[in-house]
Amino acid sequence: MRVRYKLWLEDDEHVFGEGLFELLQEIERRGSINQAARKLKMSYRQAWGQVKKAEGRLGEKLIYTRVGGETGGGAELTPAGKWFLQRFRQFKYEAGEAIEAAFQRYFGC
DSSP, X not given: XXXXXXXXXXXXXXXXXXXXXXXXXXXXXXXXXXXXXXHTTOOHHHHHHHHHHHHXXXXXXXEEEEOOSTTOOEEEXXXXXXXXXXXXHHHHXXXXXXXXXXXXXXXXX
């Protein structure tokens, strides 16, 4: 037996969670919304919509984009995007440790 869980942040509505976390990680790795979306098996439109919705709810820009051209387009995380990514990563780790410890304490598995 094992414990499973999902984490997200809300302020009357969903603000930041696992899906956006994974998307921002992939954008950071690949430098592209399109490539990140492809890796996560979602459409570009869906990925862009998630980012825009989160930016609106957070009141912070999460990514910078560059339009294509000779050097090609791309995307990178803003300082706020990097901050949320790093904080959520640490939050997930610490919450996971606490949940696993409680699971062991109560179920001994």
